[in-house]
Amino acid sequence: MPRLVLHPDRLFPADPDTRAIARALYALVAQAPIISPHGHTDPEWFASDAPWENATQLLLAPDHYLFRMLYSQGVSLDALGVPRQGGALPATDPRAAWRTFAAHWHLFRGTPSAMWLNHVFAEVFGIDQTLDETSADHYYDVIGAALASPAFRPRALFDRFNIELLATTEGAADDLAHHQAIRASGWRGNVVTTYRPDSVIDPEHDAFARDMVRFAALSGEDVTTWAGYLAAHRRRRADFRAMGATATDHGFLTPRTANLSRAECEALFAKVIGGKADAAEAELFRAQMLTEMARMSLDDGMTMQIHPGATRNHNAQLFASHGRDKGADIPRATEYVEALRPMLDLFGNEPALKIILFTLDETTYTRELAPLAGHYPCLKLGPAWWFHDSPEGMRRFREMTTETAGFYNTVGFNDDTRAFLSIPARHDVARRIDCGFLARLVAEHRLADWEAADLIVELTTGLVRRAYGLPVPA
Amino acid sequence: MPRLVLHPDRLFPADPDTRAIARALYALVAQAPIISPHGHTDPEWFASDAPWENATQLLLAPDHYLFRMLYSQGVSLDALGVPRQGGALPATDPRAAWRTFAAHWHLFRGTPSAMWLNHVFAEVFGIDQTLDETSADHYYDVIGAALASPAFRPRALFDRFNIELLATTEGAADDLAHHQAIRASGWRGNVVTTYRPDSVIDPEHDAFARDMVRFAALSGEDVTTWAGYLAAHRRRRADFRAMGATATDHGFLTPRTANLSRAECEALFAKVIGGKADAAEAELFRAQMLTEMARMSLDDGMTMQIHPGATRNHNAQLFASHGRDKGADIPRATEYVEALRPMLDLFGNEPALKIILFTLDETTYTRELAPLAGHYPCLKLGPAWWFHDSPEGMRRFREMTTETAGFYNTVGFNDDTRAFLSIPARHDVARRIDCGFLARLVAEHRLADWEAADLIVELTTGLVRRAYGLPVPA
Amino acid sequence: MPRLVLHPDRLFPADPDTRAIARALYALVAQAPIISPHGHTDPEWFASDAPWENATQLLLAPDHYLFRMLYSQGVSLDALGVPRQGGALPATDPRAAWRTFAAHWHLFRGTPSAMWLNHVFAEVFGIDQTLDETSADHYYDVIGAALASPAFRPRALFDRFNIELLATTEGAADDLAHHQAIRASGWRGNVVTTYRPDSVIDPEHDAFARDMVRFAALSGEDVTTWAGYLAAHRRRRADFRAMGATATDHGFLTPRTANLSRAECEALFAKVIGGKADAAEAELFRAQMLTEMARMSLDDGMTMQIHPGATRNHNAQLFASHGRDKGADIPRATEYVEALRPMLDLFGNEPALKIILFTLDETTYTRELAPLAGHYPCLKLGPAWWFHDSPEGMRRFREMTTETAGFYNTVGFNDDTRAFLSIPARHDVARRIDCGFLARLVAEHRLADWEAADLIVELTTGLVRRAYGLPVPA
Structure with a gap:
């Protein structure tokens, strides 16, 4: 990787x-x-x-730069854990949403979102491998663990x-x-x-x-x-x-x-x-x-x-x-x-x-x-x-x-x-x-x-x- | 040259x-x-x-990128062998049209047409000198001969x-x-x-x-x-x-x-x-x-x-x-x-x-x-x-x-x-x-x-x- | 300096x-x-x-590229010696206007006006220090003296x-x-x-x-x-x-x-x-x-x-x-x-x-x-x-x-x-x-x-x- x-x-x-x-x-x-x-x-x-809860709730679901690009490529907002009108959350498991995001991370090549998030991954969370399907769970776990600590x-x-x-x-x-x-x-x-x-x-x-x-x-x-x-x-x-x-x-x-x-x-x-x-x-x-x-x-x-x-x-x-x-x-x-x-x-x-x-x-x-x-x-x-x-x-x-x-x-x-x-x-x-x-x-x-x-x-x-x-x- | x-x-x-x-x-x-x-x-x-016939009929007369630029500098479409409304060809000799084109080739400096055509001249026809008034006939002859062969x-x-x-x-x-x-x-x-x-x-x-x-x-x-x-x-x-x-x-x-x-x-x-x-x-x-x-x-x-x-x-x-x-x-x-x-x-x-x-x-x-x-x-x-x-x-x-x-x-x-x-x-x-x-x-x-x-x-x-x-x- | x-x-x-x-x-x-x-x-x-009279009259007061920028930063046209409607000059002393200009010269960083004027200062008047508050009088004097000579x-x-x-x-x-x-x-x-x-x-x-x-x-x-x-x-x-x-x-x-x-x-x-x-x-x-x-x-x-x-x-x-x-x-x-x-x-x-x-x-x-x-x-x-x-x-x-x-x-x-x-x-x-x-x-x-x-x-x-x-x- x-x-x-x-x-x-x-x-x-x-x-x-x-x-x-x-x-x-x-x-x-x-x-x-x-x-x-x-x-x-x-x-x-x-x-x-x-504390924030998890990577999906913190980084993915509220960021319209991210889900607009995924949506443009046929990924539904439900699959990404984006709340519906009125605030109801879709049934999607946050980890599953994160995996979906990770599997589409290549879509952001050349975009500022990729640059911003890579900075967050590396500098804020200390992650040293790129995001993709194989590293999705690692990311989710590392970020989740960090967010539970006082320093985050x-x-x-x-x-x-x-x-x-x-x-x-x-x-x-x-x-x-x-x-x-x-x-x-x-x-x-x-x-x-x-x-x-x-x-x-x-x-x-x-x-x-x-x-x-x-x-x-x-x-x-x-x-x-x-x-x-x-x-x-x-x-x-x-x-x-x-x-x-x-x-x-x-x-x-x-x-x-x-x-x-x-x-x-x-x-x-x-x-x-x-x-x-x-x-x-x-x-x-x-x-x-x-x-x-x-x-x-x-x-x-x-x-x-x-x-x-x-x-x-x-x-x-x-x-x-x-x-x-x-x-x-x-x-x-x-x-x-x-x-x-x-x-x-x-x-x-x-x-x-x-x-x-x-x-x-x-x-x-x-x-x-x-x-x-x-x-x-x-x-x-x-x-x-x-x-x-x-x-x-x-x-x-x-x-x-x-x-x-x-x-x-x-x-x-x-x-x-x-x-x-x-x-x-x-x-x-x-x-x-x-x-x-x-x-x-x-x-x-x-x-x-x-x-x-x-x-x-x-x-x-x-x-x-x-x-x-x-x-x-x- | x-x-x-x-x-x-x-x-x-x-x-x-x-x-x-x-x-x-x-x-x-x-x-x-x-x-x-x-x-x-x-x-x-x-x-x-x-087979195509000659350089003018193949490369010049149908290409509006070329004759628009020549026209903008006062060259008539007739002089370039461009057909009139209804399809009638002007009396211009195709070789003469090609010579007119060659004499104005400098107009295309810095344009994609120059790049595309130089590629065609060099790669498709193997010509190794630049186009201008002095090489116009050489071009016309080389291209004409090539077009008559099965490989073209x-x-x-x-x-x-x-x-x-x-x-x-x-x-x-x-x-x-x-x-x-x-x-x-x-x-x-x-x-x-x-x-x-x-x-x-x-x-x-x-x-x-x-x-x-x-x-x-x-x-x-x-x-x-x-x-x-x-x-x-x-x-x-x-x-x-x-x-x-x-x-x-x-x-x-x-x-x-x-x-x-x-x-x-x-x-x-x-x-x-x-x-x-x-x-x-x-x-x-x-x-x-x-x-x-x-x-x-x-x-x-x-x-x-x-x-x-x-x-x-x-x-x-x-x-x-x-x-x-x-x-x-x-x-x-x-x-x-x-x-x-x-x-x-x-x-x-x-x-x-x-x-x-x-x-x-x-x-x-x-x-x-x-x-x-x-x-x-x-x-x-x-x-x-x-x-x-x-x-x-x-x-x-x-x-x-x-x-x-x-x-x-x-x-x-x-x-x-x-x-x-x-x-x-x-x-x-x-x-x-x-x-x-x-x-x-x-x-x-x-x-x-x-x-x-x-x-x-x-x-x-x-x-x-x-x-x-x-x-x-x- | x-x-x-x-x-x-x-x-x-x-x-x-x-x-x-x-x-x-x-x-x-x-x-x-x-x-x-x-x-x-x-x-x-x-x-x-x-002959032209002085730096303000020659270089500043007639140049709308200059006073528009100064004006945008709150400098009044009167302070720059710009004539009023009808041609009446404001009471501002030309040297004072020049000093005001010099004090704001940094506003022109990255603009063509800075490039043009530096060329004029260096090539036409032979000045070799940059313009600012401390050199304003030197500029005014050098330019004024030059303008009084036949060569200018x-x-x-x-x-x-x-x-x-x-x-x-x-x-x-x-x-x-x-x-x-x-x-x-x-x-x-x-x-x-x-x-x-x-x-x-x-x-x-x-x-x-x-x-x-x-x-x-x-x-x-x-x-x-x-x-x-x-x-x-x-x-x-x-x-x-x-x-x-x-x-x-x-x-x-x-x-x-x-x-x-x-x-x-x-x-x-x-x-x-x-x-x-x-x-x-x-x-x-x-x-x-x-x-x-x-x-x-x-x-x-x-x-x-x-x-x-x-x-x-x-x-x-x-x-x-x-x-x-x-x-x-x-x-x-x-x-x-x-x-x-x-x-x-x-x-x-x-x-x-x-x-x-x-x-x-x-x-x-x-x-x-x-x-x-x-x-x-x-x-x-x-x-x-x-x-x-x-x-x-x-x-x-x-x-x-x-x-x-x-x-x-x-x-x-x-x-x-x-x-x-x-x-x-x-x-x-x-x-x-x-x-x-x-x-x-x-x-x-x-x-x-x-x-x-x-x-x-x-x-x-x-x-x-x-x-x-x-x-x-x-």
């Missing part, structure tokens, strides 16, 4: 001179702490510090991973109990929340009605009036800031913004709250609310993240049987230049406002996003996102944004993951790709070596702290 | 370490048989085994090229006489057809009326009713399968699909058959028929190929004088995510269905196609097509699809050509580019060497056999 | 073998004269030959830069007095104009009314009738040709063309001249005028340049305070295939017509522009433009156009700049990137070394002379 080895030069350019430069840059940041300002880990893990509890791993800050993401209808519990526990891990109010802003969200009720209760505001609804957002933003939040996040299909008069807002909101908004009005309401969120960010200093462009739940059958986030979200062409104009007309020239733009449509890097971020004081570029959070995707991001927006209008790396164990792997990949990109610029004499040294530290820890308003350690 | 040399390392990366890996991978597949599941060679060549008849070259399978493409109104003749001849070459019913599905196709008459006659069905029309397709699909077809092919401007009720289908078809369908209805009919073809593929197991996005016959003057396929087809932006949804709602989760998507719009690789193919069991990605069937185009294809869809949701190489002599050259280019891509992943420690060895065989012969339902030799 | 060094291998690929090839190619064109057929330098400089007057630098031809760009309402003065002066520098009639074609241009009055006066035609308006264009084109112009230039949001009847043109023009054209009619008028310009080019032989796709003055506040060209132009998705069709239907097959297409939407390179230019005799591809006039942008341009359109449907380099001192730097970057691209093709055995040698001369001086109808020196 082939050995599993993480090569120390992995992801660096093959040219020897360039690789040597990349190595030297990497040495400057290899041990830097992990700052994770945007992600989807479960705060309950850190609140309860309960969430908080222990958090410390081991050298995480300076980890942001989770909660909805506006979340009571933040887990974050309160973390703080009450006395544990020193820096876990913060992020305000993601999509489900109380998007009238077409499947949880809109339910979450508006909770939103009202948690905020203590009358959310049936426009003024009260805005006040509820302000209240909840403050609640989130009390749990460490420095950022909000917004994920609609388009980044459209609007600038309606107060009377128009009130009339539109009345339709929304009355359940009478049609599709165009729902879109307009989301657009207006992006502008309102920007306005509140100017007031309270929270960094605003916009993640548009995903056609959610494209597979209707699968959505009916298994619900959201099952690998069936497909990007779509996204337009920013006209979409953002109403908001930029109002706040575009405010240096105090920080809006981070993300995209699933790489064509916008050179055409729209880098030119926008290279001009407007309030705009910054988020890192290569989701499908593009990969070696080639990150490389394209740098190649297509740097010449117009520079490095300093970017914000470092986001792991954006719920796969906690893969966080070090993901940050490591990003650091290596940045080192390789900078090394090429140095090798081509487009950048001095000392400039690259400066930049790799900025890309790893400096920019993210400034973009997300995080404290800079002494 | 400079020598013409095919360097053994051509198309491999220049970095010595990476090149060494590429060489080792190439050695595994350099001699592999050619499997050509999608192309446009003329089955009459293999039915009659008649179509069947002899087919054997020499080590072709395991060659698929041609015929319309639904084709009687398949050449394919029958091939089978009746006792020759063992494996030449199969492909069902391409565009001209009886697209009401706006210039041959629609004519071909519907033949379609009716060949199928023996009443194609004036919706039920009879569908039955005729089923009948003809069976006819094609009897001539070896394992696939269908569909080339409309958009990949739009539809899911109409039976009553809606009948009403729409009545308009189409009555010549009363407007542009929107013609588009809707094509959309519905893509869905019907998918449904039939589920029944009869034929692989479905969708080739959208070409604005055909963009040059109106040239279309009037010279007809179709004269280098004036221009790609257009293509949308897949909403276009395919109606069909995917019906059949997207069927692992038994095989739909291969192609594109001329490379922006869809990372944004739409890789995410779709990395999720839906029925979808696979066709190789870089047409303008993108080139070293840079293939490299972009791998760089932009692998991380999201993996290698295993792709289907190997298609030469897609009517230029029979260039088939070995084209497959060789594809193999070399894949070797170079895999070599880079190995050199960057993103893939183990044994994985790359496995993959290059899959990319060359494994995936294509599975995607097109071809037998795997013992 | 780090030294500023221009490495002789800068911008060449890092692989030693490829770099050696690039070096050898570069040696063939490093000393070639500069041919600049499209740019925005001020002809008054060469007419008056007056515009004409002296023109000669020192080895410029064979420099085209400026003037509007249809320009009296060309500076060009006349240059000719009257007896100076031998070859400075020519370019006919850019946007402000008298686009009814939505803010100077339309004012410039139509001047256009009428300068042409002596009755521009209130369609026939007179066209005659005025013919008259002014002749005026421009008398000042050396061989080209026209057109920069609308879209490349849309139209082919209206004479009666339709007259009716549309009546609305335009009457101030009654709505947005759609204004767009249609611009479209028709592109076709008219092509028709006139067929008559008078002027090369036609189309620069579409910029959303001008996206930042409304900044436009109000500072006017046009302040770094707030943002590209937009651009469609060519249908947009150009009406004009191509008329003139597409004319080999005597030369239309050069530019784009800010790189997705069109492979999808639309290379296929169009690789077919239509009248079409050529302009070089990577504006945001894409950069090492990565130029590399993508070659990688994405060469395989379909070849090298010979491109037109060499445009510096497109008003930053006169950076012209040698910009041409040098383009030559180096082309050398690197050709070197890769040679290293990968896709091109013979003698073909690359031929091509680098074509890309540097041959193609530009032919595309712009310039004389070829003996």
Whole structure:
């Protein structure tokens, strides 16, 4: 059986001179702490510090990168132990699910998932043979045994991973109990929340009605009036800031913004709250609310993240049987230049406002996003996102944004993951790709070596702290 | 005069370490048989085994890659011996046409045509000097003499090229006489057809009326009713399968699909058959028929190929004088995510269905196609097509699809050509580019060497056999 | 303080073998004269030959590449000495502005501006330390002293830069007095104009009314009738040709063309001249005028340049305070295939017509522009433009156009700049990137070394002379 080895030069350019430069840059940041300002880990893990059960439950069943690929090759979600809509687990034995996964591991060749998981297998669990049918049980046993030990509890791993800050993401209808519990526990891990109010802003969200009720209760505001609804957002933003939040996040299909008069807002909101908004009005309401969120960010200093462009739940059958986030979200062409104009007309020239733009449509890097971020004081570029959070995707991001927006209008790396164990792997990949990109610029004499040294530290820890308003350690 | 040399390392990366890996991978597949599941060679060549006449008739006049470039630089099609609309040959002497071509050969520097033709010149005809004005006659004479010999008849070259399978493409109104003749001849070459019913599905196709008459006659069905029309397709699909077809092919401007009720289908078809369908209805009919073809593929197991996005016959003057396929087809932006949804709602989760998507719009690789193919069991990605069937185009294809869809949701190489002599050259280019891509992943420690060895065989012969339902030799 | 060094291998690929090839190619064109057929330098400089004042006035305040980046990071335009709307200078001391710039110089790491300016600092002014806060005054003093000397007057630098031809760009309402003065002066520098009639074609241009009055006066035609308006264009084109112009230039949001009847043109023009054209009619008028310009080019032989796709003055506040060209132009998705069709239907097959297409939407390179230019005799591809006039942008341009359109449907380099001192730097970057691209093709055995040698001369001086109808020196 082939050995599993993480090569120390992995992801660096093959040219020897360039690789040597990349190595030297990497040495400057290899041990830097992990700052994770945007992600989807479960705060309950850190609140309860309960052990995870097994490899399938921890690594496979929650990871839509994994089961989407397996599903595309005819493996059913039931066979992988993926919960059904409502949360019911299939009858599949977790070990059998893991064996199925192992038998299809070759499908991930050349994908970031393979790189991340091999890092987890080798570095976190110390496994030294590759995954396949013959090693599946060995993996399952080694991982299971490790997870039962104190050293693999969430908080222990958090410390081991050298995480300076980890942001989770909660909805506006979340009571933040887990974050309160973390703080009450006395544990020193820096876990913060992020305000993601999509489900109380998007009238077409499947949880809109339910979450508006909770939103009202948690905020203590009358959310049936426009003024009260805005006040509820302000209240909840403050609640989130009390749990460490420095950022909000917004994920609609388009980044459209609007600038309606107060009377128009009130009339539109009345339709929304009355359940009478049609599709165009729902879109307009989301657009207006992006502008309102920007306005509140100017007031309270929270960094605003916009993640548009995903056609959610494209597979209707699968959505009916298994619900959201099952690998069936497909990007779509996204337009920013006209979409953002109403908001930029109002706040575009405010240096105090920080809006981070993300995209699933790489064509916008050179055409729209880098030119926008290279001009407007309030705009910054988020890192290569989701499908593009990969070696080639990150490389394209740098190649297509740097010449117009520079490095300093970017914000470092986001792991954006719920796969906690893969966080070090993901940050490591990003650091290596940045080192390789900078090394090429140095090798081509487009950048001095000392400039690259400066930049790799900025890309790893400096920019993210400034973009997300995080404290800079002494 | 400079020598013409095919360097053994051509198309491999220049970095010595990476090149060494590429060489080792190439050695595994350099001699592999050619499997050509999608192309446009003329089955009459293999039915009659008649000799080709001369270089102009064989290599120049039918190759729109060549004369489009010459035309763009002011050379008339008449001067190149290209037939006019209706088939009349211009008065140009074939040797004079060849001399004109030779005098402009420098225009092809850096293009795949140069690479393919140099391969043909050197490997098939053994010529060892470069083409230019001074060598034009030498070329013309050497090629002409060769073509007159038995070793350069179509069947002899087919054997020499080590072709395991060659698929041609015929319309639904084709009687398949050449394919029958091939089978009746006792020759063992494996030449199969492909069902391409565009001209009886697209009401706006210039041959629609004519071909519907033949379609009716060949199928023996009443194609004036919706039920009879569908039955005729089923009948003809069976006819094609009897001539070896394992696939269908569909080339409309958009990949739009539809899911109409039976009553809606009948009403729409009545308009189409009555010549009363407007542009929107013609588009809707094509959309519905893509869905019907998918449904039939589920029944009869034929692989479905969708080739959208070409604005055909963009040059109106040239279309009037010279007809179709004269280098004036221009790609257009293509949308897949909403276009395919109606069909995917019906059949997207069927692992038994095989739909291969192609594109001329490379922006869809990372944004739409890789995410779709990395999720839906029925979808696979066709190789870089047409303008993108080139070293840079293939490299972009791998760089932009692998991380999201993996290698295993792709289907190997298609030469897609009517230029029979260039088939070995084209497959060789594809193999070399894949070797170079895999070599880079190995050199960057993103893939183990044994994985790359496995993959290059899959990319060359494994995936294509599975995607097109071809037998795997013992 | 780090030294500023221009490495002789800068911008060449890092692989030693490829770099050696690039070096050898570069040696063939490093000393070639500069041919600049499209740019925005001020002809008054060469007419008056007056000295420039200081570093801020010469290098910083007019360069929107520089202040857009600084502005994006919160530096005000006032602090940089950028004039306000109407031309009033802010109170900022030029030396203070330069210090502010120097303190932010790190923002340009990895951008073409850094490369261009370092070239200017080192080569033009002989400065050997890098720019930062501590060297700001040294820079300001050295540059100021140099500018006061005769060797740094515009004409002296023109000669020192080895410029064979420099085209400026003037509007249809320009009296060309500076060009006349240059000719009257007896100076031998070859400075020519370019006919850019946007402000008298686009009814939505803010100077339309004012410039139509001047256009009428300068042409002596009755521009209130369609026939007179066209005659005025013919008259002014002749005026421009008398000042050396061989080209026209057109920069609308879209490349849309139209082919209206004479009666339709007259009716549309009546609305335009009457101030009654709505947005759609204004767009249609611009479209028709592109076709008219092509028709006139067929008559008078002027090369036609189309620069579409910029959303001008996206930042409304900044436009109000500072006017046009302040770094707030943002590209937009651009469609060519249908947009150009009406004009191509008329003139597409004319080999005597030369239309050069530019784009800010790189997705069109492979999808639309290379296929169009690789077919239509009248079409050529302009070089990577504006945001894409950069090492990565130029590399993508070659990688994405060469395989379909070849090298010979491109037109060499445009510096497109008003930053006169950076012209040698910009041409040098383009030559180096082309050398690197050709070197890769040679290293990968896709091109013979003698073909690359031929091509680098074509890309540097041959193609530009032919595309712009310039004389070829003996």
